[in-house]
Amino acid sequence: MAKFTKTDHCINCLDCNKNLPLLQLLSPSELEELNASRFEVKFKAGETIFKQGTSATHLLILTSGLAKFYVEGVQEKQLIIKIIKPWEIVGQASLYFDNRHHYSVAALVDCTACFIEIESFKKMIRQNSDFAEEFIKKCTQKGIYSFEKMVSLSQKQMHGRIADGLLYLSDRIYESDSFLLHLSRQDIADLTGMSKDSAIRILKEFHHEGIIELDGRKLNIINSEQLERISETG
Amino acid sequence: MAKFTKTDHCINCLDCNKNLPLLQLLSPSELEELNASRFEVKFKAGETIFKQGTSATHLLILTSGLAKFYVEGVQEKQLIIKIIKPWEIVGQASLYFDNRHHYSVAALVDCTACFIEIESFKKMIRQNSDFAEEFIKKCTQKGIYSFEKMVSLSQKQMHGRIADGLLYLSDRIYESDSFLLHLSRQDIADLTGMSKDSAIRILKEFHHEGIIELDGRKLNIINSEQLERISETG
DNA sequence: GTTATTTGTTGATAAATATCGATCTGAATT
DNA sequence: AATTCAGATCGATATTTATCAACAAATAAC
Numbered sequence: 001m002a003k004f005t006k007t008d009h010c011i012n013c014l015d016c017n018k019n020l021p022l023l024q025l026l027s028p029s030e031l032e033e034l035n036a037s038r039f040e041v042k043f044k045a046g047e048t049i050f051k052q053g054t055s056a057t058h059l060l061i062l063t064s065g066l067a068k069f070y071v072e073g074v075q076e077k078q079l080i081i082k083i084i085k086p087w088e089i090v091g092q093a094s095l096y097f098d099n100r101h102h103y104s105v106a107a108l109v110d111c112t113a114c115f116i117e118i119e120s121f122k123k124m125i126r127q128n129s130d131f132a133e134e135f136i137k138k139c140t141q142k143g144i145y146s147f148e149k150m151v152s153l154s155q156k157q158m159h160g161r162i163a164d165g166l167l168y169l170s171d172r173i174y175e176s177d178s179f180l181l182h183l184s185r186q187d188i189a190d191l192t193g194m195s196k197d198s199a200i201r202i203l204k205e206f207h208h209e210g211i212i213e214l215d216g217r218k219l220n221i222i223n224s225e226q227l228e229r230i231s232e233t234g
Numbered sequence: 235m236a237k238f239t240k241t242d243h244c245i246n247c248l249d250c251n252k253n254l255p256l257l258q259l260l261s262p263s264e265l266e267e268l269n270a271s272r273f274e275v276k277f278k279a280g281e282t283i284f285k286q287g288t289s290a291t292h293l294l295i296l297t298s299g300l301a302k303f304y305v306e307g308v309q310e311k312q313l314i315i316k317i318i319k320p321w322e323i324v325g326q327a328s329l330y331f332d333n334r335h336h337y338s339v340a341a342l343v344d345c346t347a348c349f350i351e352i353e354s355f356k357k358m359i360r361q362n363s364d365f366a367e368e369f370i371k372k373c374t375q376k377g378i379y380s381f382e383k384m385v386s387l388s389q390k391q392m393h394g395r396i397a398d399g400l401l402y403l404s405d406r407i408y409e410s411d412s413f414l415l416h417l418s419r420q421d422i423a424d425l426t427g428m429s430k431d432s433a434i435r436i437l438k439e440f441h442h443e444g445i446i447e448l449d450g451r452k453l454n455i456i457n458s459e460q461l462e463r464i465s466e467t468g
Numbered sequence: 469g470t471t472a473t474t475t476g477t478t479g480a481t482a483a484a485t486a487t488c489g490a491t492c493t494g495a496a497t498t
Numbered sequence: 499a500a501t502t503c504a505g506a507t508c509g510a511t512a513t514t515t516a517t518c519a520a521c522a523a524a525t526a527a528c
Binding site for chain 2: 071073074075077079081092093094095096097102103122125126127129130132133135136137139140141142143144146147149150151153154155156160193232233234
Binding site for chain 2: 483484485486487488494
């Protein structure tokens with residue numbers, strides 16, 4: 001009988017605090033408890049991890065891979081709020097509201113997902129105030145990011161929005177000026193709130209102007225200062 | 235020498251928990267401590283209460299009046315994130331980030347504002363886990379509202395956005411189908427992410443179609459079901 | 469390797485929205 | 499009552515953006 005390995009990316013939550021600073025605030029026994037409630041599932045690229053509207057019983061932490069976090073808006077359109085990468089806690093919006101997912105999460109590449117039971121997480125919040133405070137910190141920071149995103153979506157025109165999207169990907173997700181894009185053109189459009197055709201056009205324009213180099217999904221940001229300028233002027 | 239009255243809307247924080255359920259979770263001594271750190275200021279309509287970019291040392295709770303919570307976007311444009319009414323805690327986004335206001339708040343009518351020192355509030359979060367949990371609840375709920383707003387701003391056209399704005403005002407702010415609007419036409423535009431001229435046009439259209447009655451700032455929503463429909467179809 | 473099927477690309481056109489200028493209103497001031 | 503001034507209004511026009519149709523390229527299925 002094959003040994004049941006919870007994962008090949010992290011042995012257990014006690015080990016995991018290397019990657020997740022928040023967990024360093026928990027005591028060994030608390031970590032043990034969290035570890036007991038968790039389990040891992042592998043997802044293939046394209047598969048849905050959370051589906052908007054279904055009941056939320058667990059928080060999600062990717063231990064490998066990349067996913068999109070999006071809301072299903074009007075007329076089948078998706079709005080990608082953010083890209084999820086490993087070690088970010090996903091699902092706090094559902095912690096206390098109505099136990100429903102108000103967004104969907106889908107794998108952009110093959111992912112390993114660690115699920116943590118909401119109730120044990122809530123228990124940690126209640127019994128460990130350092131943990132609670134650090135968690136509040138994360139929640140409030142996400143609020144500020146939301147404001148920036150709203151400004152981008154509602155006040156900038158397409159060039160500014162694409163610039164914002166590219167800077168977001170390079171600064172916060174890939175942390176490099178040169179990377180292999182895991183998002184389709186449609187995903188880029190959904191991230192920046194425009195049609196796929198328009199997104200393609202602006203990307204091509206940036207390419208022709210020498211601001212970026214884009215060959216299929218190989219993206220190289222050549223002039224990030226100019227992207228910043230375009231982002232600021234809208 | 236005139237007696238210094240902290241306010242005529244609430245005597246002190248011990249009294250205030252009638253209006254602010256969150257404070258009911260604090261012990262008398264904790265309320266006393268919070269009360270000691272607070273002070274009140276009156277603002278006239280149009281005055282700025284928080285200015286984006288300045289340092290954040292206090293949280294804000296209106297005890298009377300109405301204010302707009304907005305971010306200053308590109309080219310002097312404002313994006314109104316929400317309307318603030320009494321007893322809502324304003325400013326948590328600045329609690330832990332960089333002690334800067336990332337948004338402005340301005341009085342729409344004469345307001346009485348109660349300021350609570352951020353450090354004492356943080357102390358309550360640390361020492362009272364019920365308080366912390368309830369506060370997290372509020373933070374996460376605001377996240378869900380953000381998602382809805384982003385969908386509205388980025389995926390709906392003007393009719394849908396105006397419908398969303400009107401429903402927001404009637405359902406969540408005025409809690410009535412008929413009210414005196416404290417927002418200018420420009421404010422309506424800033425709330426729904428469009429130009430003032432366009433906002434006026436759509437409002438007139440709704441008026442002519444008998445969905446609303448709008449005379450100056452006297453607004454009466456006649457057919458809210460239809461507004462819902464318009465909101466849903468974008 | 470060939471055939472489907474998706475994803476990406478482009479130009480032409482249509483629709484949505486902003487901008488501008490002119491005018492109008494009502495409240496505040498003289 | 500006349501004057502000023504800010505907000506509101508509206509038509510004409512310009513700009514931005516989406517849509518559509520056609521096709522190319524890449525990928526998956528057979």
